Amino acid sequence: LLLRRPSLDEYVLLMPRGATIAYPQDITALLMMMDVHPGDTVLETGSGSGAMSLFLSRAVGPKGRVLSYEIREDHHNLAKKNYRHWRSAWEIGHTDEWPDNVQFILKDISTAAADLKSVTLDAVVLDMLNPQCALPVVHSSLKQGGVCAVYLANITQVIDLLDRIRSCKLPFLCERIIEVTHRSWSVLPAKLKHNKSSQMVETQENIEETPQNEYEEIHIQDEAVLKESEYNESLSDAAETNHSVPYIARPSHWQEAHSAFLTKLRKFQPLLS
Ligand SMILES: C[S@@+](CC[C@H](N)C(=O)[O-])C[C@H]1O[C@@H](n2cnc3c(N)ncnc32)[C@H](O)[C@@H]1O
Incomplete structure (x- = not known):
């Protein structure tokens, strides 16, 4: 607290x-x-x-x-x-x-x-x-x-x-x-769908907005949950760029x-x- x-x-x-x-x-x-x-x-x-x-x-x-x-x-x-x-x-x-x-x-x-x-x-x-x-x-x-x-x-x-x-x-x-x-961005570590912990809660942003891209992307707390196809893409991107985990980075759906x-x-x- x-x-x-x-x-x-x-x-x-x-x-x-x-x-x-x-x-x-x-x-x-x-x-x-x-x-x-x-x-x-x-x-x-x-x-x-x-x-x-x-x-x-x-x-x-x-x-x-x-x-x-x-x-x-x-x-x-x-x-x-x-x-x-x-x-x-x-x-x-x-x-x-x-x-x-x-x-x-x-x-x-x-x-x-x-x-x-x-x-x-x-x-x-x-x-x-x-x-x-x-x-x-x-x-x-x-x-x-x-x-x-x-x-x-x-x-x-x-x-x-x-x-x-x-x-x-x-x-x-x-x-x-x-x-x-002001253009808000979401920059979140990616996680594979159906692999979520029971303590994770959906954010307001995800409840109110329908994902706009072809992949189903869900934000839970401080992670973006991806379908297998996109998760694998992100994994190879991460390997190429030497990141320890894959990240998702894009403008937030919700803009003022x-x-x-x-x-x-x-x-x-x-x-x-
Ligand atoms: C949008 S508010 C201002 C908000 C303020 N800038 C703030 O950040 O809290 C506009 C105010 O201007 C006042 N106002 C309008 N015409 C006025 C005038 N001729 N003389 C003084 N105040 C006026 C209104 O009563 C209202 O409270």
Whole structure:
């Protein structure tokens, strides 16, 4: 039995949710897009369940600051609670404190222009239904050359966003639109079919998926069970490649589907027009 602290990506996937979270693999790409550094000031909208806020908090560190706007009180409260729980659990077993650097603000971002007047933002990240409403408010506080990263589920929303930038002449250049895909692989020692031990249990992957290739291939725990013909093929491959046992290696049947389009907008305000 191994009892361990969840990593931050595990925690955000398991914590209570009000709004859908931004997935850790996308958050990591967004942090890279924004080039967030320790000490930076970053604005995010909306707080949602607080997943992005936690990753931003870690990225900007104790000398940085995150301003997290949320219009819905229930989401605002949940984001604060998830953040508080992570911070207090962090204290167990760590000598250093998790920074208290996120300011959760219950407010519609489109009404926040006055609050942001005296703030210089190193980066902005928008994960909300109509990010185009936030752009006119945040752009003057974002430093020249700073990045506004936008998380959108549908490509039609990306088009709406770019159209608003063009029609309102907002000072942003769209540098990139990406999807993050992780392709999982199964690499397992092979075992001959009908030769399985009684303690072996079928994995979820095998129960839910019909094998796609001509051989019947079953995954049990950490082994792939093969028919005699394929097992013999794998045995000769193993002999040729000097492996101690035959292995099966191929992309997993189960792959994660689309999550979001990540759009990178660079602030570019020409000094002379
Ligand atoms: C998809 S969730 C954000 C999830 C969050 N990034 C996370 O990782 O947990 C979108 C949030 O934006 C909030 N929102 C929508 N429009 C807003 C606005 N104009 N101002 C502030 N928050 C807004 C919604 O209430 C919702 O909680």
